[in-house]
Amino acid sequence: xxxxxxxKFLSVPYVLWAIAFIIIPLxxxxxxxxxxxxxxxxxxxxxxxxxxVHLKSLYIALILALISTVICILLxxxxxxxxxxxxxxxxxxxxxxxxxxxxxxxxxxxxAWQTLLENDGIINNVLSFFHLxxxxxxxxxxxxxxxxxxxxxxxxxxxxxxxISKIDQNVLNAARDLGANYFQALLKITLPLSVPGIISGIxxxxxxSLTTFVVSEMLGGSKILLIGNVIEQExxxxxxxxxxxxxxxxxMVFIVISMVITSIFxxxxxxxxx
Amino acid sequence: MSKHLIDLQNISKSFGSNLVLDEMNLYIxxxxxxxxxxxxxxxxxxxxxxxxGFETPDIGKVIFDGEDITKLAPNKxxxxxxxxxxxxxxxxTIAENIAFGLKIKKKxxxxxxxxxxxxxxxxNLEDYGSRYPDSLSGGQKQRIxxxxxxxxxxxxxxxxxxxxxxxxxxxQDMQYELIRLKKELGITFxxxxxxxxxxxxxxxxxxxxxxxYIQQIGTPEMIYNEPxxxxxxxxxxxSNIISSTMIRDELVEILGVKFPCVDKDFGENxxxxxxxxxxxVELITLPDDFxxxxxxxxxxxDSWKETGRIQGVVTHLIFKGVHYEMEVMANGxxxxxxxxSLFPVGQxxxxxxxxxxxxxxxxxxxxxxxxxxxxx
Numbered sequence: 035x036x037x038x039x040x041x042k043f044l045s046v047p048y049v050l051w052a053i054a055f056i057i058i059p060l061x062x063x064x065x066x067x068x069x070x071x072x073x074x075x076x077x078x079x080x081x082x083x084x085x086x087v088h089l090k091s092l093y094i095a096l097i098l099a100l101i102s103t104v105i106c107i108l109l110x111x112x113x114x115x116x117x118x119x120x121x122x123x124x125x126x127x128x129x130x131x132x133x134x135x136x137x138x139x140x141x142x143x144x145x146a147w148q149t150l151l152e153n154d155g156i157i158n159n160v161l162s163f164f165h166l167x168x169x170x171x172x173x174x175x176x177x178x179x180x181x182x183x184x185x186x187x188x189x190x191x192x193x194x195x196x197x198i199s200k201i202d203q204n205v206l207n208a209a210r211d212l213g214a215n216y217f218q219a220l221l222k223i224t225l226p227l228s229v230p231g232i233i234s235g236i237x238x239x240x241x242x243s244l245t246t247f248v249v250s251e252m253l254g255g256s257k258i259l260l261i262g263n264v265i266e267q268e269x270x271x272x273x274x275x276x277x278x279x280x281x282x283x284x285x286m287v288f289i290v291i292s293m294v295i296t297s298i299f300x301x302x303x304x305x306x307x308x
Numbered sequence: 309m310s311k312h313l314i315d316l317q318n319i320s321k322s323f324g325s326n327l328v329l330d331e332m333n334l335y336i337x338x339x340x341x342x343x344x345x346x347x348x349x350x351x352x353x354x355x356x357x358x359x360x361g362f363e364t365p366d367i368g369k370v371i372f373d374g375e376d377i378t379k380l381a382p383n384k385x386x387x388x389x390x391x392x393x394x395x396x397x398x399x400x401t402i403a404e405n406i407a408f409g410l411k412i413k414k415k416x417x418x419x420x421x422x423x424x425x426x427x428x429x430x431x432n433l434e435d436y437g438s439r440y441p442d443s444l445s446g447g448q449k450q451r452i453x454x455x456x457x458x459x460x461x462x463x464x465x466x467x468x469x470x471x472x473x474x475x476x477x478x479x480q481d482m483q484y485e486l487i488r489l490k491k492e493l494g495i496t497f498x499x500x501x502x503x504x505x506x507x508x509x510x511x512x513x514x515x516x517x518x519x520x521y522i523q524q525i526g527t528p529e530m531i532y533n534e535p536x537x538x539x540x541x542x543x544x545x546x547s548n549i550i551s552s553t554m555i556r557d558e559l560v561e562i563l564g565v566k567f568p569c570v571d572k573d574f575g576e577n578x579x580x581x582x583x584x585x586x587x588x589v590e591l592i593t594l595p596d597d598f599x600x601x602x603x604x605x606x607x608x609x610d611s612w613k614e615t616g617r618i619q620g621v622v623t624h625l626i627f628k629g630v631h632y633e634m635e636v637m638a639n640g641x642x643x644x645x646x647x648x649s650l651f652p653v654g655q656x657x658x659x660x661x662x663x664x665x666x667x668x669x670x671x672x673x674x675x676x677x678x679x680x681x682x683x684x
Contacts, residue, residue, distance in 0.1 A: 205397065211361075211389045212457075212460060213412040
């Protein structure tokens with residue numbers, strides 16, 4: 035019992051933290067989102083999403099987040115497989131190298147991509163040096179996707195690597211032993227067993243991609259508005275906290291929906307893998 | 309004798325600078341229960357993995373049914389493995405686990421269903437098809453792992469310490485289960501274990517291995533009764549291994565006392581090891597005033613029948629159920645003795661050994677020779 039009390043005592047700072055910085059801000063978002071400037075209850079802030087501009091920004095944000103998440107999975111999965119198969123002392127060093135960009139400031143990394151992708155940036159300079167046609171990437175959706183992938187890829191690699199490297203080698207051997215070739219074993223054993231890693235990878239890439247406004251601002255110019263940018267502008271430029279909060283609620287709903295969808299896939303993956 | 313199904317020819321395998329198998333030659337006959345027995349690191353599991361296709365030997369060949377399969381992928385081999393930690397697919401039901409190999413081979417649904425039923429019945433887990441592996445006990449998981457392997461009708465079943473994770477009682481039950489399965493299926497079993505009792509109980513042939521070399525190949529009786537060297541004698545059951553001198557053919561001097569034996573051709577006055585199983589040491593009760601310090605009885609007199617060839621004192625006594633285990637201090641050696649009769653601690657006893665129960669072995673010439681290859 036004494037021990038139990040001590041654990042409770044230890045949890046006090048975390049509970050206070052959660053109340054002060056999670057619960058209260060969340061309640062404030064709901065309060066502002068569901069009231070007008072005079073403090074009267076209204077749904078108008080939430081319904082403002084039906085405004086064509088807002089709807090379009092949400093639509094683009096969803097599409098770009100989806101594209102970067104899918105590309106992140108496609109890039110990270112083979113890499114995680116390779117990393118997990120390295121069975122020597124260099125394993126951790128190589129994982130470390132792939133995680134290293136996370137040590138640098140997020141804004142700095144995005145700024146670096148700006149310089150790379152600019153019309154007279156490094157990539158185009160190299161291309162024109164070889165007399166190749168230059169590319170117009172900066173301020174396009176492609177640039178935003180580039181930025182999202184570069185920034186969020188480690189968050190896909192890590193959970194995938196973790197879960198794949200924990201799969202018992204003998205389970206894969208058993209599949210080979212029962213007649214499966216490498217790709218059949220990959221498809222029927224490794225893939226379903228790594229679903230939890232895929233789920234957390236998707237969550238950790240899709241959610242920040244959907245809500246980002248920094249990447250789109252720096253690499254998309256002000257031409258492409260994502261829902262994140264719209265919300266940011268409501269708070270900073272228009273000082274309309276009510277509208278910003280209302281749109282935030284809508285975004286949260288979409289995040290919850292996306293998580294529900296992935297958890298359904300998770301259950302299916304566990305059930306009928308064959 | 310039936311034909312060789314698997315032939316391992318001159319197999320060597322190293323991991324880094326660590327030589328695990330050194331020029332190993334071994335054949336496995338059709339339909340036999342062969343056990344690779346040895347301490348950890350002796351190369352037994354590596355041998356099994358080479359047969360299964362999970363390791364490729366550095367040199368040497370694996371011949372299966374007349375074909376060279378040394379470099380063939382595991383999924384192309386007509387054998388199946390039961391892994392140490394079961395290695396069940398935790399994301400599939402028991403039925404899906406068992407069906408895995410058959411689905412890969414694109415068998416019909418009805419064929420697969422029949423096979424699942426048959427396999428579950430064979431391992432006495434008929435109602436478990438829709439369960440997940442995590443809800444099974446260790447023994448049940450092991451039986452599912454076996455069922456999953458045998459539905460593919462392999463010619464050989466490889467078993468890598470399959471009972472290692474089970475408790476004693478369950479292990480004994482599973483031993484009988486495996487013998488029964490072997491009889492019902494009529495296929496070759498290659499079994500890896502470090503448990504000598506398991507090996508003696510189940511095998512037709514035991515291959516004793518140490519440090520990458522085969523020490524002895526033989527039936528359980530041969531391995532137990534006529535160990536080829538001190539390692540085998542020591543590894544298989546308890547033994548008294550006593551440094552002795554072979555006086556001449558059929559006469560050995562053990563601890564300064566001459567014993568008649570049946571071994572020949574060791575030369576004269578040659579240092580040897582005498583191996584005597586604890587249950588082969590016969591004890592005779594001596595009167596309390598008997599002088600046990602005098603060393604031994606002369607060969608010619610008949611007094612050994614009453615007083616034993618060597619005399620000593622019982623120093624330890626443990627009741628083991630079927631027998632008593634005693635230690636007898638005699639002529640400076642602590643003899644391990646198993647007997648159904650009780651000789652209390654402090655009792656003076658005489659020791660006799662039937663000539664047939666003294667196994668003479670050449671002494672290893674160097675420290676390393678324990679791990680030297682045996683001559684074919």
